[in-house]
Amino acid sequence: MDSLKMLLLKESQQHHLSLQDASLETWHDLLSRVVQKKISTNRIAKDTYATQLFYFSMEFLPGRFLRNNLDHLGWLDQAKSFLSTYEIDLHDVLNTENDPALGNGGLGRLASCFLDSMANKKLRGHGMGLLYEYGLFKQEFLSGRQIELPDRWKQSSSYEWEQKPDAEYTVSFWGKVHQHNNGDRLVFEYTDQEQVQAKLYSIPITGYSQEQVNQLYLWKACPTEIDPSLTAEQQLLKRKKATEITEFLYPDDSTSEGMILRLKQQYFLVSAGAQHLFTLAHRHGGIRTFFNHYLVHINDTHPSMIIPELMRLFMDVEGLGWDEAWAIVTTSVHYTNHTLLAEAMEKWPIVLFQPLLPRIYEIIVEINERFCRSVWHHHSEKRDKISDMAIVSYGHVHMVHLAVIGSNKVNGVSTLHSHLLQTETLVNFAQMNPKKFTSVTNGITHRFWLHRVNPALSDLINEAIGDTWLQDPFELIKLADFQTSTPFLEELSKIKKRNKQTLIDTTLTFSETKVDPGSLFDVHCKRLHGYKRQLLNALHIWHLYTELRENPDRLPFPRTFLFAAKAAPGYAFAKKVIHYIHTIASVINKDATIQGKLKVIFIENYRISLAEQLIPAAEVSEQISLAGKEASGTGNMKLMMNGALTIGTRDGATIEMAEHAGEDNMFLFGANAADTKKPYFSKSYYDKDIRIKNVLQPLVNGTFSDNAIYSDLYYSLIQNNDEYRLLQDFSSYAQAHKQIELLYTDQLLWQKKSLANIAASGYFSSDRAIEDYQARVWTSI
Structure with a gap:
């Protein structure tokens, strides 16, 4: 059987290509053609x-397909080695693909x-x-x-x-x-x-x-x-x-x-x-x-x-x-x-x-x-x-x-979501034909979202438990045995720090804000929507900032909040939230009095290739939707398997993640789905919590501009009774962030909890989800 090197040389000769002078794009085309032919055989x-x-x-x-296909064919190392003889970095070639x-x-x-x-x-x-x-x-x-x-x-x-x-x-x-x-x-x-x-x-x-x-x-x-x-x-x-x-x-x-x-x-x-x-x-x-x-x-x-x-x-x-x-x-x-x-x-x-x-x-x-x-x-x-x-x-x-x-079959995508479908949204159909309804919790592929995007972590796992987890992600549970291994936990910490530095060098290098790689990376990456509550995150950041202004020693270490999200073109509220986050970022990032302890960056044009850089660098995963609104979520799973600790509501698949990893390895807060059915009056939270007043008043008192450009955000929370109950969960959310700060000061314990999440992530594999579909839905396959 011909090696990749021989196949590339044959293909280049057939197309009269000079590899010595080939551009990155030419290398990509050459590799793609060889891979295509191999796949077809x-x-x-x-x-x-x-x-x-x-x-x-x-x-x-x-x-992007090329890296995935090279890996699946077992050609990744061969490609790196062969290209290096021409002083070409395979990573640069792969990045030419859209x-x-x-x-x-x-x-x-x-x-x-x-x-x-x-x-x-x-x-x-x-x-x-x-x-x-x-x-x-x-x-x-x-x-x-x-x-x-x-x-x-x-x-x-x-x-x-x-x-x-x-x-x-x-x-x-x-x-x-x-x-x-x-x-x-x-x-x-x-x-x-x-x-x-x-x-x-x-x-x-x-x-x-x-x-x-x-x-x-x-x-x-x-x-x-x-x-x-x-x-x-x-x-x-x-x-x-x-x-x-x-x-x-x-x-x-x-x-x-x-x-x-x-x-x-x-x-x-x-x-x-x-x-x-x-x-x-x-x-x-x-x-x-x-x-x-x-x-x-x-x-x-x-x-x-x-x-x-x-x-x-x-x-x-x-x-x-x-x-x-x-x-x-x-x-x-x-x-x-x-x-x-x-x-x-x-x-x-x-x-x-x-x-x-x-x-x-x-x-x-x-x-x-x-x-x-x-x-x-x-x-x-x-x-x-x-x-x-x-x-x-x-x-x-x-x-x-x-x-x-x-x-023939109808399924929801998490246990909570499926329950709410059958008891509320589609209750009449479910009562008439309960056997038609089932539940399959979503899953994602570890081969892409861990092995591909976080190769250093993948190598560490392979050294510890072998590589069978790539075919059977449930094998990751064996990592629990390493929670008392200080050398393993220290290596886990080093990998996260390198991933953070890579994000700074490749993505955040375009930002005007200098980011400390030693700061805690808190990531909120998902579609921008009211129920996903990016605004709750932003309001809490402003609260942290006001505390820092009063006491620069309030935070024991720097924190970096990273947002990545697109708002639908016609969704005015979501686009206003984006503008608000940029505004508070411009104020916070330029304030020398807080000694660089707090940074806020909104990364533009969120997409798969950006997620591949962002998710391995994340240390805190923001999953703060209003309980009962997020059907499942899959970003929560991607961040979990890369060792981020979740701060989240009891919503979607986050509930099941907590069951598998242990609630003590996450930061759960806020109302549950049943609580959100109870009467709610946002103004009462505003009146009794001075912190809420302090973060909402700048929306209308001219702090950011003379014409109160964020008054519509303010009125949505106060006059329109806060549809997604941000104010109800604000206090609990702030307390959860204090727990994060306390834990992060003990890096060994933090890494132990990070490892617990990685070890428990096997259940949230798309391989398991597909097996569930075969058993519960596609029974004839």
Whole structure:
């Protein structure tokens, strides 16, 4: 078998490349081509009739591929060695690759972790998403305000990892539906439609086992063949209408035009994907055995139109009757709910939905009517709840209800979240069919979020317990035996300090603020949203600052607070919080009287490659959402497995993290989910706690500007009764931070608790999550 060196030399000769003069980009292209060829020869011949899973998601965030694939092929050390002979650092080569901007946050990264684990578990599981031309946006800050710039992540029209299989399908919008009898079946015909071509691309997903190669399938929208009789302006408009579908991730839906584009995106994904599965099924066994060979998983509500689209194909194209088609669909489709927030429970106005997708709307109406009749006849105790459970009601199409009614299994993503789904959000459905509901706590891949991003820690673990944890993360529990080993704990501390220095040298070097690598790194990195309560963190920082102003010895060591987050472009409150954090940072970081004891930095344009630097350097993990609002969280798990200690509420998967690592190895605070159901009056907390008054008054008294630019933040907390109960948890949060300060003065004890978190993190592996899905949801795989 040829070594990587020989393969690289052959490839360079074939393309007439001079390695002596090659740029970093040329080296990246060369390595990528060799890896691609090797991956293609690693495919295992599989039983054509074996069940395959297709994971439909509007987001995937795989991160950079080259490093991952080199590692999975066992070529990482060979690549480092060979490039070093040309005085090239592999790390510099890897950094030339762009992050594929195919998602925004935890939803997309979770989907990618699941693909990694499915390949590692030798499960035939593929992703099904969209090939966006631009990501959500590239974030920059101007005078502390978020500016959104286009994120054209692809440096050229193609991407080095994408492959183009021979598959294209037509997706149709608008038009009219005509039906007539043809013997004993109804035939549907469509006129006046706007048609778009869906072209399929794929990216290979390798398992750490090196044996299984799955695919991330991505659809790109293109115009159908242009009619030469159209004017140049008409041709341009047709091309624009087609390509805009996959141009941007999550177009602004604050207008009817934006809502229509979002709907087009969602239907485009499921229609192209369903047609592809329909074609595959015809090649392998036929439609009537579809559920024996194909499973469909809906990642949140966005792809829930796969249910009526499959019904359309099975009935209108294949000619099956309703009952037979419905039985196949409801056996094959499964749904994961990711949120309890009402704003995220998708619903679409009928006046937009019906004309855009007339046949899909007809099928949804039929599903709705049959469901409502069933409730009326078989669940008389729920008759008064029918309108609240209906898919089509109150002038909207409710996608969560469609997903629940049309799926075989429905799961939440943490124990608390699943409980709240079944007892509150979807209680009527759960009471009617409790066996449909289950729970699978999220997990992430240790191979990426520990082994890849924190190689020094990975090496230390390998030396201590071997490398079997890479295939079985539960093996990390063996690290608990080293909690009394002073040399091991000291080495753990040294690794964290080096990671902090690396973050300073690679990322924070662009900041005007000088950061002390010996300071405590407190990290809050996640989507900027009211319920995630970045504002609570910021208000507490201002409280710390006022204490330091009065007593410079208040902190026994320096503290550095690091934020990284994007706010949705139309989310004014979140963008104002970003500006406020920048404002307090500019005041605090320049104040010489506090002797550098407190620094605040907001790192711009949070993305996977930035998280790879930030998470290994974190010592405190901020997981401070209002209890009952965070479905699970995955950032909490990434930080945990890299040794950060969590300060958090009893919310999402943080509860289970505390159960596995021990509450004494975390800093839990605040109200629990049951407490947040009780009456709340924010003004009473303001009136009785002088600390709260002292941090809120500067929002309106001219401390930061003459025109009280943060008055809207103040009024949201006082006059609007503080929707996310920051003031209720402020005192408990401040006390938890004092516990952090006390513990950090005993570095050996801190590292012992850090190690306890790493050792307990094995449960939060996506490998375990995938095994749970196989046992509880995808039982036919």
